[in-house]
Amino acid sequence: MKGFLQIHDPLKPKGHAVGIDLGTTNSLVAAVVSGTPGCLAADEGDARLLPSVVHYAQTGGVVVGARAVELLPQFPTDTIKSVKRFMGKSLGDVETKKLGAYRFVEGAGAVRFQVAGGQPVTPIEVSGEILRALKRRAEAHFAGKVEQAVITVPAYFDDAQRQATRDAGRLAGLEVLRLLNEPTAAALAYGLDKGVQGTYAVYDLGGGTFDVSILELVDGVFQVKSVGGDSALGGDDFDRAIAERALAAFSLDAPTPGEVARLLQLARAAKERLTDAEQTTLELDGRVFAFSRADFDGWIQPLLQKTGVAVRRALKDAGHQASDVKGVVLVGGSTRVPAVRTFVEALFGQRPLSDIDPDQVVALGAAIQADLLTNADRQDEVLLLDVIPLSLGLETMGGVVEKLIPRNSAIPIAQAQVFTTFQDAQTGMDVHVVQGERELVNDNRSLARFRLSGIPPMAAGMGRVQVTFSVDADGILSVKAKEQTTGVEQAITVKPTHGLSDEEVEQMLLDSIEHGEADIQRRLLVEQQVEAQRVLSDARKQLSENGDLLSPDERLAFEQGIAGLEALAASGTDHSTLKNAIHDLDERARPFVERIMNRAIAKAAVGHSIQSF
Amino acid sequence: MNHFEVFGLAPVLELDVKALEQRHRALSLELHPDRLVAADAKARLSALEKTAALNDAFKVLKDPVRRAFYVLRLKGVDLESEGGAARAAMPMAFLEEVMERRERLEALKARGELAQARALADDVAREQQAALERAKAALTSDDVAEATHQLGRVRYYARFIEEVEAFEEEASS
Numbered sequence: 001m002k003g004f005l006q007i008h009d010p011l012k013p014k015g016h017a018v019g020i021d022l023g024t025t026n027s028l029v030a031a032v033v034s035g036t037p038g039c040l041a042a043d044e045g046d047a048r049l050l051p052s053v054v055h056y057a058q059t060g061g062v063v064v065g066a067r068a069v070e071l072l073p074q075f076p077t078d079t080i081k082s083v084k085r086f087m088g089k090s091l092g093d094v095e096t097k098k099l100g101a102y103r104f105v106e107g108a109g110a111v112r113f114q115v116a117g118g119q120p121v122t123p124i125e126v127s128g129e130i131l132r133a134l135k136r137r138a139e140a141h142f143a144g145k146v147e148q149a150v151i152t153v154p155a156y157f158d159d160a161q162r163q164a165t166r167d168a169g170r171l172a173g174l175e176v177l178r179l180l181n182e183p184t185a186a187a188l189a190y191g192l193d194k195g196v197q198g199t200y201a202v203y204d205l206g207g208g209t210f211d212v213s214i215l216e217l218v219d220g221v222f223q224v225k226s227v228g229g230d231s232a233l234g235g236d237d238f239d240r241a242i243a244e245r246a247l248a249a250f251s252l253d254a255p256t257p258g259e260v261a262r263l264l265q266l267a268r269a270a271k272e273r274l275t276d277a278e279q280t281t282l283e284l285d286g287r288v289f290a291f292s293r294a295d296f297d298g299w300i301q302p303l304l305q306k307t308g309v310a311v312r313r314a315l316k317d318a319g320h321q322a323s324d325v326k327g328v329v330l331v332g333g334s335t336r337v338p339a340v341r342t343f344v345e346a347l348f349g350q351r352p353l354s355d356i357d358p359d360q361v362v363a364l365g366a367a368i369q370a371d372l373l374t375n376a377d378r379q380d381e382v383l384l385l386d387v388i389p390l391s392l393g394l395e396t397m398g399g400v401v402e403k404l405i406p407r408n409s410a411i412p413i414a415q416a417q418v419f420t421t422f423q424d425a426q427t428g429m430d431v432h433v434v435q436g437e438r439e440l441v442n443d444n445r446s447l448a449r450f451r452l453s454g455i456p457p458m459a460a461g462m463g464r465v466q467v468t469f470s471v472d473a474d475g476i477l478s479v480k481a482k483e484q485t486t487g488v489e490q491a492i493t494v495k496p497t498h499g500l501s502d503e504e505v506e507q508m509l510l511d512s513i514e515h516g517e518a519d520i521q522r523r524l525l526v527e528q529q530v531e532a533q534r535v536l537s538d539a540r541k542q543l544s545e546n547g548d549l550l551s552p553d554e555r556l557a558f559e560q561g562i563a564g565l566e567a568l569a570a571s572g573t574d575h576s577t578l579k580n581a582i583h584d585l586d587e588r589a590r591p592f593v594e595r596i597m598n599r600a601i602a603k604a605a606v607g608h609s610i611q612s613f
Numbered sequence: 614m615n616h617f618e619v620f621g622l623a624p625v626l627e628l629d630v631k632a633l634e635q636r637h638r639a640l641s642l643e644l645h646p647d648r649l650v651a652a653d654a655k656a657r658l659s660a661l662e663k664t665a666a667l668n669d670a671f672k673v674l675k676d677p678v679r680r681a682f683y684v685l686r687l688k689g690v691d692l693e694s695e696g697g698a699a700r701a702a703m704p705m706a707f708l709e710e711v712m713e714r715r716e717r718l719e720a721l722k723a724r725g726e727l728a729q730a731r732a733l734a735d736d737v738a739r740e741q742q743a744a745l746e747r748a749k750a751a752l753t754s755d756d757v758a759e760a761t762h763q764l765g766r767v768r769y770y771a772r773f774i775e776e777v778e779a780f781e782e783e784a785s786s
Contacts, residue, residue, distance in 0.1 A: 218638065219638070220642070221638045221641065221642065223638065372647070372650075373647060373650060374650065375650065376650045376651040379647070379648055379649070379650040379651075380648070383641060383642055383645055383647060383648065384647070385638075385641055385645075403775070405672070406672070409668065409672045410637075410668040410671060410672070411668065412661060412664055412665045412668065413665050413668040413669050413672065414662070414665035414666065414669060415669050418691075437778070437779060437782045438779050438782060438783060439775070439776050439779035439780070443783070470665060472661075473646075473647075473661075
């Protein structure tokens with residue numbers, strides 16, 4: 001629990017403020033430049049999406065993005081994807097272990113992955129690496145410091161998941177101006193773009209999360225009326241639905257983590273092909289699984305129905321019917337699936353809007369909010385009023401929850417509650433805060449337990465402690481207490497049930513600052529080491545398969561080249577030396593590669609002629 | 614400032630929720646810290662506290678049940694805090710009635726009878742509404758004892774309905 005009253009100092013000069021969409025599958029960074037929001041491209045090429053995949057190398061370095069995706073099949077347990085699904089979770093959470101074949105470290109608190117090259121890492125640190133990569137991208141773009149960001153979260157994220165995200169931002173060296181709900185961000189991007197008024201619904205189906213928000217846009221106020229969703233439902237589940245059928249069809253009962261990782265990638269590609277095609281096939285090691293779009297639509301129906309339940313509840317909570325909705329905004333890559341569009345259209349009885357790229361719309365909205373929160377010239381333009389997605393409650397007798405702040409209450413909000421002693425001379429009492437809609441404490445998310453102590457001994461019912469529960473504009477809870485008879489303020493030490501303590505985050509932050517400069521050098525080196533390994537493994541493979549194409553002298557020279565690069569890669573030299581060595585080996589291999597190509601073409605031609613006869 | 618004063622209202626049991634929403638928007642535009650981008654930390658902190666209080670007041674006043682409890686609280690009886698049930702001192706016959714309903718609900722939950730549980734909740738909601746009307750009449754005529762009793766009933770009914778909603782939530786997830 002972080003202080004409710006932490007406020008950024010507006011007088012401290014800052015660089016550009018950016019908006020970050022920290023997605024399950026892909027992440028983006030955007031900024032408002034000369035009044036127009038735009039997503040920033042990577043330094044090389046024009047890719048805006050950064051795959052949310054982080055690889056931890058043997059050498060202790062970290063690779064983020066497309067290169068990490070390439071390493072995923074080879075290092076499935078050292079390469080963390082969809083880390084967002086682990087945010088704010090502990091191993092005790094029922095679903096956690098199903099989310100990926102990682103090497104989890106047993107223990108309480110945040111999930112920890114055992115990865116190559118060092119200490120286990122938490123989802124907060126993994127997300128921090130993604131944010132750091134985006135921060136670097138923005139800094140390269142502006143050729144200056146970037147220290148402030150609005151980071152988006154699924155509206156349905158609970159307190160623990162929000163805190164984890166804010167901590168990840170801090171680890172990446174960012175002042176988190178606001179955690180903005182993704183559907184709200186999307187609505188902001190649409191609203192300011194199109195000047196809309198009225199009631200809107202945002203249907204946001206990402207890689208791993210589903211959100212629905214009902215908003216009213218009136219006179220420059222964007223007011224979220226209700227939110228709903230499922231923080232563990234998304235396109236990943238579509239991939240899994242395909243992969244499960246393929247596994248069954250291949251009779252693969254005990255697939256290796258590597259096979260699962262490859263199969264999921266293949267499933268995802270097949271799903272994407274079905275956006276345009278009616279039929280597709282998935283091929284794993286020579287085995288072929290063919291299926292149609294209609295098959296796929298059938299498999300994901302139960303998942304779509306789940307989103308329908310959440311939409312109807314959100315409408316009810318907002319006091320609206322589907323027919324009141326003036327427009328439906330589609331957000332998230334998974335809304336490209338034709339069955340999703342058909343489903344949403346039927347649900348609301350109207351064709352949804354999607355004229356802003358659904359992959360970019362959230363980041364663009366976040367950039368707008370970052371600008372609104374830092375640019376005094378724009379502060380009068382629009383005000384966002386958001387809500388808390390899940391009720392906050394207290395444990396009462398018998399393990400039953402008493403709701404304190406109901407879901408969909410506008411935030412920030414502070415509510416005081418008086419606790420009275422129930423025994424003579426009672427000097428302490430335990431408070432257990434939970435989040436969720438279920439009746440029993442155990443079915444809800446446990447946020448914090450703390451003990452109010454130091455109450456002066458009095459008759460039962462006389463000791464009164466006023467506890468103030470505050471939810472800030474990020475949707476994060478903090479607590480303070482005051483003993484009413486003596487007026488003594490109590491500092492409450494809240495032990496987070498999930499995630500990291502403030503001290504742990506501080507320590508990680510210190511460590512990362514200390515290693516800041518070394519980190520950059522190390523990252524560059526790791527990138528080259530990874531590249532070297534790829535080149536080496538290619539070279540060895542070609543040598544064993546096509547080595548007969550080389551004369552003994554050529555072969556010797558090539559083998560020496562391989563051994564040289566191998567030694568250099570292991571020596572921990574600097575990155576530019578290694579880069580040159582990789583280039584050298586590539587050059588040396590060129591005549592060899594040409595001969596291999598010729599052989600392959602000849603082979604294909606032979607195969608062709610046999611078939612023709 | 615009490616919740617009504619935050620909105621510039623006298624304590625009332627009936628109010629126009631649409632107008633309240635409009636006032637909430639206008640006050641948010643006036644008070645919200647996000648409107649003070651260039652102000653110092655102290656001014657923003659004060660804006661944050663005011664907005665937090667505004668939203669607490671809004672949450673209470675927009676809901677007729679919470680609003681009635683709050684009017685009673687202004688008259689010195691707090692039924693919503695811990696131990697509120699004891700203060701309402703509900704008669705035995707009523708508690709037995711609640712117990713019996715609760716047992717029926719438990720049985721329906723055990724069998725997964727969603728529709729019947731909903732029907733039970735709808736019955737209770739009607740009784741809750743009747744008790745709320747009686748409570749409002751008592752509050753208007755300043756009969757605090759009767760208002761406390763009726764809102765005590767409302768409190769039990771509300772918990773019951775919440776329990777059914779939690780069951781529905783569970784069944785749909």
